[in-house]
Structures are given as structure tokens and as C-alpha cells.
Amino acid sequence: MATWEDARRCPKCEMPGKEVERKSARGDKGQPCSVVKMECTTGLCRWYQTNYFVQINADGSIPDPESPLTRQKNFPVDAPDWVINQKIQQVNDAGLEIQELSQRGGMELR
Numbered sequence: 114m115a116t117w118e119d120a121r122r123c124p125k126c127e128m129p130g131k132e133v134e135r136k137s138a139r140g141d142k143g144q145p146c147s148v149v150k151m152e153c154t155t156g157l158c159r160w161y162q163t164n165y166f167v168q169i170n171a172d173g174s175i176p177d178p179e180s181p182l183t184r185q186k187n188f189p190v191d192a193p194d195w196v197i198n199q200k201i202q203q204v205n206d207a208g209l210e211i212q213e214l215s216q217r218g219g220m221e222l223r
């Protein structure tokens with residue numbers, strides 16, 4: 114079992130990340146658990162502002178310590194699709210905002 118102190122660390126820089134979101138989920142055996150979405154806050158880390166996930170079992174235990182090596186397998190260097198989709202969504206939202214502003218303010222977009 115891992116401790117939260119260990120599990121919350123960024124797989125890349127080993128610094129404790131920031132908890133972004135906690136959701137109930139199902140573990141690999143269908144058991145109820147929580148999945149905590151973490152974000153690396155180390156500016157120099159290549160995972161800076163990248164999300165990674167920590168699973169917490171219903172009884173509060175954390176499944177075995179993924180060594181940085183195993184974790185790399187579970188979480189490839191490239192962000193998971195849904196993170197990328199989220200970023201695309203953010204860009205789209207920002208685009209809409211600009212459109213809205215331009216319509217309101219009479220600013221012209223080229």
C-alpha cells in the first residue's frame with residue numbers, strides 16, 4: 114500500500130501535486146474507489162499543469178505504490194485523450210468568448 118503522501122506526488126518530478134478533483138469510480142476489479150485528479154504544479158517539470166490520477170480504495174487505502182516506472186506505463190508521457198479533449202474544449206470556449214467579445218465590442222477578427 115502506498116501512502117497519500119507518496120501517491121500524490123507527480124510521477125515525473127516527484128513533487129506533491131495539487132488535488133484538482135475527486136470522483137467516485139470503479140477499480141480494476143469493479144470495486145468502488147475514488148479517483149483523484151492531480152495536477153503537477155512544478156514549473157520546471159515537463160508535466161507542469163498535466164493531470165495524473167491517484168486511486169483511493171473505499172477503505173481509504175491506496176493501491177500499491179506505483180514506482181515512477183510503472184506509473185509511466187499507466188500514464189504515458191502524452192496526456193490521456195480526455196485531458197487533450199478538455200484542453201481543446203478550453204480553446205474552443207476561449208474562441209467562443211473572443212467571438213462574443215468581438216460581436217459585442219465591434220472588434221474585427223481576421
Ligand SMILES: [Zn+2]
Pocket residue numbers: 123124125126127128153154155158159160161
Ligand atoms: Zn511534475
